[in-house]
Amino acid sequence: MKVAIINYNAGNVQSVLFAMDRLPGIDATLTDDHELIRTADKVIFPGVGEANSTMKHLRQKGLDDLIRSLTQPVLGICLGMQLLCDYSEENDTECLGIIPQHVRLFQPGNGEKVPHMGWNSLDLQPGTWLSPELDGQYTYFVHSYYVEKGPYTAATTNYCQPFTSVLRKDNFYATQFHPEKSGKVGEQILKDFLAQ
Amino acid sequence: MFAKRIIPCLDIKDGRTVKGGNFVNLRDAGDPVELGARYSEAGADELVFLDITATHEKRKTLAQLAREIARHLNIPFTIGGGIRSVEDVEVLLNSGADKISINSAAVRQPELISEMAKHFGSQFVVLAVDAKFVDNEWYVHLNGGRIKTDIPLLPWVKEAEDRGAGEILFTSMDHDGTKAGFANDITARVSESLSIPVIASGGAGTMEHFKDVFTTGKADAGLAASIFHFKEIEIIDLKQYLQQEGVVVRI
Structure with a gap:
């Protein structure tokens, strides 16, 4: 299976x-070549960094369209997930507009620290693309902005309030x-995605 | 639920783990990648690799090591030891490190923190600080605690946060190696004065010490070396204990 990982100005895509x-059985490439990305079986859109400069970079390279x-x-990961949405409060950024959701800055109400950095648990919605045994399991987060809960939410995580930790809309x-x-x-979550 | 983190620290010299400890069944106890993988399986939430090599070849070996760890390990790791420049950091991040830690270099040149945060984002920058209680005040110390500065601890960690550090790794030199417990009071003051996470280090000897540092000490993570290396405490036992005591951990 050919997997294209979109290579752009983001941290730790390696x-x-x-x-x-x-x-096993995965032939993955880190690339910004449009043809390679278009023809891959699966695409991963990773991201660590700041929303506004990243969107600018994507537009310059025509990767947004x-x-x-x-x-x-x-599969969008971390900032990649946020950029799939309509809009991010991070430096007032218009994002890709694929998921009709807004991205907000955490507002600590109970002494929570921002960024949300560390392991936190998943609450799965019924009937999602995730293996059911993942409910309640822990994954590693590093972020200050979050996607609100909405109709495309597949799992939530609680930090300051429940937010969207996994989502899906169409492909x-x-x-x-x-x-x-x-x-x-x-690893199981990556396998679940690759099985789609 | 948001979990407190348990972080083993591995000392690295010339690309090899020193004080590998009592790990049996390891083909090579000096191999940091294999030891790291072992810790990952044992339930460690994160790893810190601290390079204590003092050679000019350091940057190259450290980058190779970061790459090997990233290739084999599926939990986050921090790499530190003698990092002095943005270029040092860039090569480590491109090799797959999740975070880097800076210590003495940041004290000598605080704008390094700002530069690194600007270039790579706060989440990459861990400020490590060693402090000792001298004449009724906690002072920052350099070079592994050997050199005292006139810089008080609390204003320094605040400055580091303001400059963009994403996390503080605080070691009390008075507690380090004693196995008599973490420096809970000052750890709590550090943690309460900041809005970024604090990793407490120095003094872990028992499972109760971890409970204390997470409750009284208000730490977000607890770091230790020898008690894990020498299997005085198994991480899984520690986590089960903490869970029974009402501390949220990832099991």
Whole structure:
């Protein structure tokens, strides 16, 4: 199976490639080549960084239109998930507009620290693309902004309030946490995505 | 539920783990990648690799090591030891490190924190600080605690946060190696004065010490080396104990 990992100005995309290489039967490439991305069986849109400059970079490389036009399963990770949405409060950023949701800054009400950094548990919605045994399991998060709960939410996590930690709309899948850094649970989530 | 983290620390010299400890069944107890994988399986939430090599070749070996760890490990890891420049950091991040830690270099040149946060994002930058209680005040110490500065601890960690550090790794030199418990009071003051997570280090000897540092000490994570290396405490036993005591951990 050919997996294209979109390579752009984002931090630590190498780890996503390594995680793919650990799975059997996966031929993963880190690339910004439109043709390679378009023809891949699965696409991963990773992301660590700041929303506004990342969107600018995507537009410059024409990757924004390319991502919108993809029809195979696409997995957004962390900032990649946030950028699939309409709008982010992070530096007032228009995002890709694929998921009709807003991305908000955490407002600690009970002394929570921002960023939300560390392991937190998943509450699965019924009937999602995730293996049911993942309910209640822990994954690794690093983020200050979150996607609100909405009709495309597949799992929530509680920090300051319940927010969307996994979602899906049509062929677009996304996780707020880093499955590539979430131990065996993360590996299962990557397998669940690759099985779509 | 948001979990408290347990973090083993591995000392690295010339690309090899030193003080590998009592790990039986390891083909090579000096191999940091294999030891790291072992800890990951045992339930460690994160790993810290601290390079204590003092050679010019350091940057290259450290980058190779980061790459090997990232290739084989599926939990986050921090790499630190002698990092002095944005270039040092860039090569580590491109090799797959999740975070880097800086210590003495940041004290000598605080703008390094700002530069690194600006280039790579706060989530990559862990400020490590060693402090000792001298004349009724906690002072920052350099070079593994050997050199005292006149910088008080609390203003320094606040400055680090303001400059964009994403996390503080605080070691009390007075507690380090004693196995008599963490420096809970000052850890709580550090934690309460900041809005970024604090990793407490130094003094872990029993499972109760971890409970204390997470409750009284208000730490977000607890770091230890020898008690894990020498299997005085198994991480899974520690986590089960903490869970029974009402501390949220990932099991």
